[in-house]
Amino acid sequence: MQLKPQYSVFVLLLLVAIGCKQPNNHAGELNDAAGLPQALKFDQLGFKVITSMINKKNATMSTLYGNPGALDYSKAKADSNAKDMIFALVTWKQQDDERWFGAKIPGQFQSVEMVTSKTNGPEIQTSYKIYKGKEGKWQNDPLTEKARIKYILAQTASVMP
Amino acid sequence: MNQPFYKRRTAKVLVVLLICFAAMQLFRPELKKQPVTADFNGPENVKVIFKKACYDCHSNETDLKWFDHLQPAYSIAVADVENGKSGLNFSEWANMAPGDQKAKLFEILNQITTGTMPLKSYQLLHHSAILSPEEIAVVKNYAAGMIKEHPADTALINTADKQFKNWKIQNTQTPELPKTLTGIPFEPDYKNWQAISSTDRTDNGTMRVVFGNPIAVKAIAEHHINPWPDGTIIAKAAWDKIEDADGNIKAGAFKQVEYMIKDSNKYKSTKGWGWARFKTMKLLPYGKNIGYTTECINCHRPVSNNDFVFTLPVKQ
Numbered sequence: 001m002q003l004k005p006q007y008s009v010f011v012l013l014l015l016v017a018i019g020c021k022q023p024n025n026h027a028g029e030l031n032d033a034a035g036l037p038q039a040l041k042f043d044q045l046g047f048k049v050i051t052s053m054i055n056k057k058n059a060t061m062s063t064l065y066g067n068p069g070a071l072d073y074s075k076a077k078a079d080s081n082a083k084d085m086i087f088a089l090v091t092w093k094q095q096d097d098e099r100w101f102g103a104k105i106p107g108q109f110q111s112v113e114m115v116t117s118k119t120n121g122p123e124i125q126t127s128y129k130i131y132k133g134k135e136g137k138w139q140n141d142p143l144t145e146k147a148r149i150k151y152i153l154a155q156t157a158s159v160m161p
Numbered sequence: 162m163n164q165p166f167y168k169r170r171t172a173k174v175l176v177v178l179l180i181c182f183a184a185m186q187l188f189r190p191e192l193k194k195q196p197v198t199a200d201f202n203g204p205e206n207v208k209v210i211f212k213k214a215c216y217d218c219h220s221n222e223t224d225l226k227w228f229d230h231l232q233p234a235y236s237i238a239v240a241d242v243e244n245g246k247s248g249l250n251f252s253e254w255a256n257m258a259p260g261d262q263k264a265k266l267f268e269i270l271n272q273i274t275t276g277t278m279p280l281k282s283y284q285l286l287h288h289s290a291i292l293s294p295e296e297i298a299v300v301k302n303y304a305a306g307m308i309k310e311h312p313a314d315t316a317l318i319n320t321a322d323k324q325f326k327n328w329k330i331q332n333t334q335t336p337e338l339p340k341t342l343t344g345i346p347f348e349p350d351y352k353n354w355q356a357i358s359s360t361d362r363t364d365n366g367t368m369r370v371v372f373g374n375p376i377a378v379k380a381i382a383e384h385h386i387n388p389w390p391d392g393t394i395i396a397k398a399a400w401d402k403i404e405d406a407d408g409n410i411k412a413g414a415f416k417q418v419e420y421m422i423k424d425s426n427k428y429k430s431t432k433g434w435g436w437a438r439f440k441t442m443k444l445l446p447y448g449k450n451i452g453y454t455t456e457c458i459n460c461h462r463p464v465s466n467n468d469f470v471f472t473l474p475v476k477q
Binding site: 025026027028029030031034035036042043048049051052053054055056057061063065075076094097099100101102103104105106155156158159160161 | 328353358364407410414471475
C-alpha cells in the first residue's frame with residue numbers, strides 16, 4: 001500500500017500533536033483528598049469565613065468559619081456582648097500545588113473542630129468537639145479541649161473590605 | 162492523455178502558488194530594533210537557558226533564522242515578538258523592582274513546567290528551544306532559592322494591626338464602589354460566599370482564600386467545572402503572611418481581592434471571563450489601560466485546558 005503524500009502530512013501533524021500534549025494538570029477535577037466528609041453537611045451550616053492559618057511544623061493549613069455571632073466576636077474582640085457563637089476550624093494536610101510551583105493548597109482532610117458558646121443568663125457555656133478523618137465521628141477530647149478553645153477564641157478575623 | 166507539463170492542472174496551480182508566495186515576500190512588517198538597556202541579571206546558567214529558548218520573542222535581541230524570514234512565517238514571528246515582549250522583555254528585566262522580578266520568575270517557571278512556553282509553533286522548527294528536564298530543574302532551583310520564609314518583622318505586624326483597627330471603624334461606612342477600566346465593579350459580597358480553596362504562596366509571602374458564589378458552588382457540587390457555567394464568580398482574597406518563631410502563620414494585612422466572572426458572551430474576547438483585581442484597602446482597580454486583561458490571560462495560559470482557572474476546588 002502506498003501512502004499518498006497528503007496523508008504523510010497528516011500523520012506528521014498527528015505526531016506533532018501527540019508530542020505537544022500538555023503535562024496532566026488534572027483539568028476539570030476536584031480536590032477530592034481535601035473534600036469535607038459529606039456526613040458533616042458542612043455546607044448547610046451557612047458559616048462564613050473568619051480567617052485562615054498555616055502551621056509549618058505540621059505542614060497543615062486551616063480555615064476558621066463561624067456563625068454571625070462568632071464572626072462579630074472575632075472582629076470586635078473587645079466587647080464580647082455575649083452572643084451565641086459557633087466556630088468551626090477545618091484543617092488539612094498541605095500539598096504542593098501542581099498548577100503553581102511555589103504554592104501549597106489543601107491536601108488530605110484532617111479534622112473539624114467545633115466550639116460552641118451559649119449564654120444562659122449570666123453564665124456562658126462553652127463546649128468543644130472534634131471530627132477527625134473522612135470516616136470520623138464527633139468526639140470530645142478532654143486533654144486538649146481547653147487549649148483548643150482558647151486558641152480558637154483568640155483568633156482575629158481576616159480583614160475583608 | 163499526455164499533455165505537456167505547463168498545460169497540466171497541477172503545474173498551473175503550482176505556478177499560481179509560487180507567484181503568491183513571491184508576492185507575499187514583498188509584504189514585510191517592520192521588526193523594530195531596540196537597544197538592550199537592562200538585561201536579565203540572574204546567574205549565567207539560567208540566562209543561557211532563557212537566551213536559547215526565550216530571547217527570540219522576549220528580548221531586544223531577536224535572532225531570526227533564515228526560514229523565519231520567509232513569509233508567512235515572518236509575519237507570525239514579528240507578531241509573536243511584539244506580543245511576547247509586551248508581557249516579558251528580558252532586555253528590560255533589571256528595570257523591574259526586585260519583588261516584581263521574583264514574581265515574574267515564578268510566572269516564567271510555571272509557563273515552562275506546564276509546557277506553555279516556549280510556544281509550540283516555535284519549538285517545531287527551533288529544536289534547541291525545547292527544554293530538557295535538567296534545564297527546567299536549573300530554573301526551578303534558582304526560583305526555589307528565592308523562597309525566603311522567616312518570622313514576620315515588626316513593620317509587617319504593625320501594618321496588619323493598624324489596618325485591622327481602621328477596618329473596624331470603616332466597617333460602618335459604604336463608600337462608592339470602585340470599577341475596573343473594563344467596567345467591573347468591586348463586589349463586596351465575596352466574603353459571604355463559600356470558601357472553595359485556600360493557598361499558601363511561599364513564592365510571594367501571601368496567603369489566600371478562594372471564594373465561590375452560589376453558582377460556582379453548585380457547579381462544584383455537580384462537578385461541572387470545565388467549563389464553568391455562566392454566572393460563576395470566583396474571588397480570591399490575599400493577605401500578608403505573619404509567621405511567629407514556631408512557624409505558625411496567620412493572616413496579616415489585606416493585599417488585594419481578584420475576581421474571575423464567567424459570561425461567555427459578554428466576555429467572549431477575554432476567554433469568557435471578566436478579570437478584575439482591587440488592591441489594598443483603597444480597593445484600587447488594577448490596570449493602566451484595558452489591555453491589563455491580556456496580562457491576566459497570559460499568566461493563566463498554563464491552565465487554558467481548565468477554563469483558565471488555577472483553583473482545584475474543595476467540596477464542602
